[in-house]
Amino acid sequence: MPEHLLSPGHTACAGCGQSLAARLVLDAAGPNTIIVNNTGCLEVFSTTYPDTAWEVPFIHSLFENAAAVASGVEAALRQSGKLAEVRVISQAGDGGTADIGLQALSGMWERGHDILSVCYDNEAYMNTGIQRSGLTPTYTSTSTSPAGQSSTGNPRPKKNIVEIAVAHGIPYVATASAGFPLDLQKKVKKAMAIRGPKFLHVHVPCPLGWRHEPEQTYQIARLAVETGLFPMIEFENGKISGRYLIVKPKPVEDYLKPQGRFRHLFKPAAEAALKEIQELANRNIERYGLLKTAGS
């Protein structure tokens, strides 16, 4: 058996956060896994015709229905008594999860299929040219929300897909990051041990769309967590059960500054927007209790 279940030779950009996270997820899930993948960067770069980078069965669905296809795969496995050994992962990017694929995904969670859904969140439709999605953060410059003289970028807040998942009453929901590889793999293993629908939201930097250097992927992923902008949390049966505690939250500027998509926020006119992003981080820290205190 090869060392990793996602082979090299795929065509992801150098420094791609999604490719490293997808490999970590699958390696943790193991070889007895069937993957159903929405349309998106991950599907495109890993399955350039006539080859595939996957070492496990992989099905590319339409953009909106990986969760429905995965539900069918799971039902067939259940019917043939194979669900004990073969597990199903339904995976997509942020658009395929929170926008286009949300209806099928919601149905899959609601019907209680024994499937792990993974969202690789690079915060825009990177594959088609960096158009904003429902998971693009506030004040991000994308090709459909460009910053300029009369715009400070995306005017809408990032959809809270994690709490949408929790609201379905599914047994396990967690967030993870490409900047915390061992934590990510631990959460995949934990999720695979639970029967029923699971959701894992993984924050993955995109050097192309976020406009940072390829070697900064790991560092930027960590900064998103350490500033409070991407809370790393776990919910079990609707209750928060795990959180990555921050000793001293870093100012959001540390995270925003290396990224070209936020460059416009460092002009004097954008001071208010920058302050708003800091407040967003503060609210996350408060809402999920992320601050490490003497007792925690």
Added chain:
Amino acid sequence: MLRVNGLRIKITAEPGSARNNKTGSWRVERRPEFRQKDCIACRLCILVCPEGIVAGKEKNSFKTDYLYCKGCGLCAAVCPKKDIEMVAEETESEK
């Protein structure tokens, strides 16, 4: 193979056949050099490599596969001992 109007169309692929695509040719400016001197075998370079091509077990045994390395520099950036260095890519004649 799927047959449509006498045409044979390939609709499945060999697992891991993307290996046919040697992405090492993407590297233009720099490549990582594993010095194998101060390595503590923390495995972080293995974990973060987007290509999954860094391998090694014992201290100072880690290396990458230049056939596929795209030269992103993540392994060098995360190495806590600065034991991986980005160096200028060799020119075609040096290879």
